[in-house]
Amino acid sequence: MKRHYRIGEVATRTGCSPESIRHYEKLGLLTPPQRGEQGYRCYDQAALERIGFIRHGRSLGLDLHSIQELLALSDNPDTDCTAADDIASRHLQHLEERIVALQALAGELRQVVHQCRGGKAANCRIIKTLYDHQPTCSERGCGDVKA
Amino acid sequence: MKRHYRIGEVATRTGCSPESIRHYEKLGLLTPPQRGEQGYRCYDQAALERIGFIRHGRSLGLDLHSIQELLALSDNPDTDCTAADDIASRHLQHLEERIVALQALAGELRQVVHQCRGGKAANCRIIKTLYDHQPTCSERGCGDVKA
DNA sequence: CTAAACCCTGTAATCGTTACAGGGTCAAGC
DNA sequence: GCTTGACCCTGTAACGATTACAGGGTTTAG
Secondary structure, three states, X not given: OOOOEOHHHXXXXXXXXXXXXXXXXXXXXXXXXXXXXXXXXXXXXXXXXXXXXXXXXXXXXXXHHHHHHHHHHHHOOOOEOHHHHHHHHHHHHHHHHHHHHHHHHHHHHHHHOOOOOOOEHHHOHHHHHHHOOOOHHHXXXXXXXXX | OOOOEOHHHHHHHHOOOHHHHHHHHHHOOXXXXXXXXXXXXXXXXXXXXXXXXXXXXHHOOOOHHHHHHHHHHHHOOOOEOHHHHHHHHHXXXXXXXXXXXXXXXXXXXXXXXXXXXXXXXXXXXXXXXXXXXXXXXXXXXXXXXOO
């Protein structure tokens, strides 16, 4: 079992690019690791797990700020972890709202797709719909959705 | 019926901020409008409709590049509009994939939420799960999802 | 005559990641 | 020895769309 990993090996083991790892360090999610040999970053097992934690959080769609809060809780095991539940709950709710919004968008798109095959732009249903001045979705108050 | 609108009025009428309108102009989605009085931008009805087109596209989650392509089709009414259908279809497929991914994320989150009420961080189910080194979702190859 | 409400331009911030530029170090192969 | 390639370092800029400034000018209402 190896003790020390340079950033490239950490990258392949965690599926996290070296750039991202350095980025996390700059943001304070990772404490600067020891430097060995020629000033190369030298990570230990704990750092690997911490990066895994971050990647798992990211794969769940959490932003780095939330992950940082979760890591802070993890670093202080005596803390009340209600905050962790709040973060996860808030994010879950956010996801559910996004899903509903995206489904509305998809529904609206399905109504216009495949309606203009082979025609001229002048008669294109899609283009006409976009010029329509009140989109159904924003009537419902969906607003802009990153998609 | 008014003929000319300054950027602020266009903003309130279209729900598009003045900054965004100037941004669209810089990107070439809007042709630079005439300037009146003290060099203020002076929009006509056609420009209003064009901005409405862009906003509707954005509210559907289309990116500005796709919207620009759609506007180009609209500007050339004799063009074959298959490209419009392609853009809409591609985007719809993209949305559907995103929905599936987000649903997977939400499902994974639901399994950990409300599992640590009132406890200490040391025993927090959420934090423990994040340290778990193989998230179910990335096993399935979902990868990172903007959420 | 002054304060608020507009408008202008240009630049920088946001978020997370990637891609550079410009440099150093090391190992293998010729 | 000397080159090539694979690493590593730092710092900066790009991506996309929007927002927020700074620093300036004009008009209008009080």
